[in-house]
Amino acid sequence: MNYNFLWLPVFNALPELARAALVTLEVSVVSMVIGLGLGLxxxxxxRSDRRLARWPASVWVEVARNTPVLFQIFVFYWGLGEFGLFLSSYVAVVSALAFNTAGYMAETFRGGFAAVPETQLKAARSLGMSFIQANARIVVPQVIRAVWYPMTNQFVWVILMSSLGMLAGLRELSGETQYFNSRTFRTFEFFFAAAVIYYLIAKLVMLGARIIGWRLFRGQPL
Structure with missing residues (x-):
């Protein structure tokens, strides 16, 4: 093995890689927030009795969960252009990740709601709360507690899948890594550094989620 490791270009590019990592986090956070809202x-x-609401939601979930994220990014970035709707790489990647996250979180939330006894909702309604108030104040907080760690795992997954944005021209961490690789041809060094950054981000997110979960649900079983 005659390969000579050369880490100096990586160290020189660390500020740019750090900025790209922030883009990765920004894309992931925005996608996750939108995905959570849509998933709920x-x-x-x-769960509705109305077919007009249930069928489109079921189609969304089935498509999001059973097609590759890369395919979804391509549809938003190139596919919509066939209909005259041109999205920037940033908007396309965020839209695709939010679309995918909504599909997965819809099923996660459904499991969370199933874990909350229906008597909770009935008891809240009997106290004079409206349906929306009962869900917002009584049911949803318990659902959030039940899905907290699956939701955290989904966020980590979104962070890692955001790397596919480089194929749509987004200069996030993977895109910036590929840019420097094409200029220096230090493939192993740059992608090893990117892998370390992804690993650290994922671990920090998991640690932060555990701390927040402990603060929010202290004394309550998760």
Whole structure:
């Protein structure tokens, strides 16, 4: 093995890689927030007695969960252009990740709602709360507690899947790594550094989620 490791270009590029890592986090956070909101709406729609609400939500969930994320990014970035709707790489990647996250979180939320006894909702309604108030104040907080760690895992998954954004021209961490690789041809060094950064981000997110979960649900079984 005659390969000579050369780490100086990586150290020189660390500021740019750090900025790209922030783009990765930004894309992931925005996608996750939108995905959580849409996932909750899809969950309610799938639990509805109305077919007009249930069927479109079911189609969304099935497509999101059973097609590759890369395919979804391509649809948002290139596919919509066939219909005259051109999205920037940033918006396309965020839209695709949010679309995918909503599908997965809809099923996660559905499991969370199933874990909360229906008597909780009935008791809240009997005390004079409206349906929305009962869900917002009584049911949803218990659902959040039940899905906290699956939701954290989903966020880590979104962070890792955001790396596919490089194929749509997004200069996030993987895109920036590929850019420097094409200029220096130090493939192993740059992608090893990127892998370490992804690993650290994922571990920090998991640690932060554990701390927040402990603070929010202290004394309550998770």
């Amino acid at each position: 709406l899809l969950c309610f729609a799938r």
